[in-house]
Amino acid sequence: MKKHPEYAYLDLMKHLLDHGIQKGDRTGTGTLSTFGYQMRFNLQEGFPLLTTKRVPMKLIASELLWFLKGDTKLRYLLENNNHIWDEWGFKKWVESPDYDGVDMTDFGRRSLVDEAFNEEYQLELKHYQELVLTDDAFSDTYGDLGNVYGKQWRFWEGADGEVYDQIQYIIDEIKRNPDSRRLLCNAWNISELHTQALPPCHYSFQFYVVDGKLSCLFNMRSNDVFLGLPFNIASYALLTHLIAHECGLEVGELVYSGADVHLYSNHVEQARKQLTREPRAFPTIRLNQEKTSIFDFELDDIELIGYDPHPGIKAPVAV
Structure with a gap:
């Protein structure tokens, strides 16, 4: 019997648990890395x-459509109830001279271990989100x-x-x-890091x-395997579908190439839990055929069909 394609990902997670090298990182969390x-x-x-x-x-x-719009502000994401980038914008604000609230140093870790602090953090984060949505000057800055x-x-x-x-x-x-x-796009602009x-x-x-099919290879310098990689795989699969649609092609392969591929130390138990589950059939994607340009697509133009997953598994984000 042919192995379920999801095992490509699950085997990576198992490899990290079994053979990953313990390594420090920017966030201070620690990882198992290859x-x-x-x-x-x-x-x-x-x-x-x-x-x-x-x-x-x-x-x-919504994140991919945000990229394709050339947008860099959180407001579009928040309007679509997307909070996956909030912590990085919030960090920019609480580390600025304009912030005069409760000390938010190391808020990602502290919110997990200190219930009283987490309540204050959630209030400050909600206030930040409201300011981004309603205050143009604040949104432009933070x-x-x-x-x-x-x-x-x-x-x-x-x-x-010139702008390209x-x-x-x-x-x-x-x-x-x-x-x-x-046919290559590069996001690593060293002069703007x-x-x-x-x-x-x-x-x-x-x-x-090749043969009327569009394939994509994407490269990652650093990859949070438990939280980030599932998003990355689906995002580049969707991008491939969108560009194939505009160019009149079928889809081919999606190839992932990772450099520092890691499992955060506070995601280990979640990873072990996920590995106990059997994969189910992958869903399919349906795009609005009336849209001819990928830049005109909105969320309602993308339909996921037949998705029947196991329940989600929560894990903290390392900021």
Whole structure:
């Protein structure tokens, strides 16, 4: 019997538990890490949204649409009830001279171990979210994450002073010359890293066309396997579907290439729990065929069909 495609991911998690090297990290949490790992998913076999725990597709889709808009401000995400970037914007605010509330030093870790502090943190975070949504000046200052993915994908500023739309270039080039080996987008703009709330983890991706099918390889310098990687896999699968749709192609393979691939030490028990579960059939994705440009897509134009996962497993985010 053919092995379920989700085992590509589950086998990586097991590898980290069995063979990962204990390593320190920027957040002070500690990880089990390996260097250099690749996975492949045949997108003809279903949409690779994990089934051994529920993964919120609407968050993945709204984040990708945010990237494709070239947006870098949290307001669009908050309007779509997407909070996956909140902590990085919140950190920018509470570490600024303009913040005069309760001390939020190391709020990610402290909120997990101190119930009284967590109540204060949640109140401050809610206040921050409300300010981003309602106060334009505050949103421009503390709701902007800097020149993150959307800026680099759609508005890369070259040394020549020109602004380049890397996504539009890829689409145009696929239509013009599908055999091109230059169907590549790079988010790692070293001159702008200092402006970013979080430097790109998935820093580049490349497309490949053969037999009328579009495949994608994406590269990650650093990868939180339990929380982040399920989002990354589904996001690049969706991006491949969207670009294939605009270019009149079928989907092919999704290839993941990770450098520092790690499991945070406070995700170990959650990972063990997930590994006890049997994968279920992958869902499929349906796109609004009336939309011809990926830049016109909204959440309602993307439909997930047949998703029947195991329950979600909560784990803390390392900020």
